[in-house]
Amino acid sequence: MSPVVLRLDQRSGVPTYLQLVQQVEQALRLGYLKHGDQLPRVKDLVADLAINPNTVLKAYRELERRGLAAGRPGVGTFVAGTVAPIAAPERSALRRSLDRWLRSAEQAGLDDVGILALVDDALHERGSAAPPNGRRGVA
Amino acid sequence: MTALIGRNAAGKTTLLHLAVGLTAASSGRVEVLGRPPAAVLPEVGFVAQDAPLYTGLRVAEIVRLTGRLNRRWDAAAAYRRLREREIPLDRRVGRLSGGQQAQLALALALAKRPRLLVLDEPLARLDPLARHDFLGMLMSAVAEEGMSVIFSSHVVAEIERVCDDLVVLSAGHVQVAGAVDDLLAEHQLLSGPTGEAVEVADRLQVVARYAAPAQTRLLVRRRGREVAPPRGWQAQPVGLEELVLTYLRAPAAAALPGPHRLGAGASAASR
Numbered sequence: 001m002s003p004v005v006l007r008l009d010q011r012s013g014v015p016t017y018l019q020l021v022q023q024v025e026q027a028l029r030l031g032y033l034k035h036g037d038q039l040p041r042v043k044d045l046v047a048d049l050a051i052n053p054n055t056v057l058k059a060y061r062e063l064e065r066r067g068l069a070a071g072r073p074g075v076g077t078f079v080a081g082t083v084a085p086i087a088a089p090e091r092s093a094l095r096r097s098l099d100r101w102l103r104s105a106e107q108a109g110l111d112d113v114g115i116l117a118l119v120d121d122a123l124h125e126r127g128s129a130a131p132p133n134g135r136r137g138v139a
Numbered sequence: 140m141t142a143l144i145g146r147n148a149a150g151k152t153t154l155l156h157l158a159v160g161l162t163a164a165s166s167g168r169v170e171v172l173g174r175p176p177a178a179v180l181p182e183v184g185f186v187a188q189d190a191p192l193y194t195g196l197r198v199a200e201i202v203r204l205t206g207r208l209n210r211r212w213d214a215a216a217a218y219r220r221l222r223e224r225e226i227p228l229d230r231r232v233g234r235l236s237g238g239q240q241a242q243l244a245l246a247l248a249l250a251k252r253p254r255l256l257v258l259d260e261p262l263a264r265l266d267p268l269a270r271h272d273f274l275g276m277l278m279s280a281v282a283e284e285g286m287s288v289i290f291s292s293h294v295v296a297e298i299e300r301v302c303d304d305l306v307v308l309s310a311g312h313v314q315v316a317g318a319v320d321d322l323l324a325e326h327q328l329l330s331g332p333t334g335e336a337v338e339v340a341d342r343l344q345v346v347a348r349y350a351a352p353a354q355t356r357l358l359v360r361r362r363g364r365e366v367a368p369p370r371g372w373q374a375q376p377v378g379l380e381e382l383v384l385t386y387l388r389a390p391a392a393a394a395l396p397g398p399h400r401l402g403a404g405a406s407a408a409s410r
Contacts, residue, residue, distance in 0.1 A: 008300070013378065016300050043282045050274035051300045052140055053282035 002040040020059035143291040145308035151291035184253030190244035194233030217250035238269025258290035299379040331372035
């Protein structure tokens with residue numbers, strides 16, 4: 001049985017196959033999935049989510065292209081690569097500095113929407129200079 | 140997996156009835172799996188609109204009856220699917236919920252092990268949960284056996300996640316036909332100043348135009364590789380629901396992507 005549960009948000013505007021890809025990537029990053037774990041079987045996933053089998057195959061092919069999964073014919077698709085996980089000490093240090101930043105943002109009068117807009121803007125600007133998404137952080 | 144979309148009386152049921160041999164064509168020719176409809180009936184599964192069933196029979200009785208009426212018949216698969224959905228075999232069909240009746244009709248059609256499954260408005264009368272369960276049963280059968288499916292619908296919401304191909308029928312004619320991914324990639328919504336709209340629209344293939352005094356939105360079909368919107372205009376992707384509704388609203392806008400030859404046979408399984 002697969003260690004993770006995949007779901008869909010019909011309103012997100014993100015193509016279905018890409019939602020599956022992103023969720024697997026995120027599960028890797030958060031440590032829910034490890035090298036060698038089996039991804040949900042196509043048959044089970046299409047029954048649960050009521051989606052086209054070709055969509056699942058497309059998602060799994062994309063994961064293979066990114067070096068994160070490998071298909072074993074007749075058996076299933078398995079996690080192959082790893083996304084660099086965040087080490088626990090770094091994670092809590094980052095979290096503490098984020099909390100400090102959030103407090104100063106609140107003092108400056110920003111609400112949640114304003115904070116998200118600012119973060120989004122910063123990521124966006126950085127994104128145009130950084131290498132394109134995909135292989136980044138992949139070991 | 141092909142969806143046949145159209146308003147009421149667009150000709151969806153007529154086309155499907157021609158495909159399963161329930162109606163004879165007054166002109167033209169129909170081919171199913173490469174042969175005339177009557178020659179391939181054992182290989183075609185069909186669920187008519189509202190999934191008509193003998194409501195007085197018990198579930199197990201209707202499974203046995205349908206088995207006697209069909210040469211190709213996989214009773215074990217029918218019982219397995221009914222068990223998975225917890226549909227009681229000893230209950231009278233008329234006492235099942237609408238969703239369970241639809242699943243029973245689908246399980247019967249699938250037990251024929253069809254190469255082509257034809258479903259006429261299978262979702263129309265189902266509530267959202269029943270629609271999900273019905274499509275879940277259908278999609279897992281497609282994943283297991285790789286048959287081709289064509290289903291008609293005026294419910295657009297589910298199409299994007301279940302269909303490979305889309306055909307929009309309008310007043311008896313094919314208005315749009317193509318792979319869902321291609322259709323989405325080919326269309327986009329442009330927004331810009333109304334003062335420039337006429338000039339911009341002249342250079343593009345416009346499916347629909349929404350003009351206000353200051354701003355105009357154009358739903359355009361891209362030609363070839365041209366991607367960049369005109370200077371000062373914003374381009375946005377279009378969702379399938381919006382795309383379909385736009386074409387349905389403008390029956391004259393037959394900016395026809397296709398029709399191309401749709402994938403036949405076991406393409407779903409082999410791809």
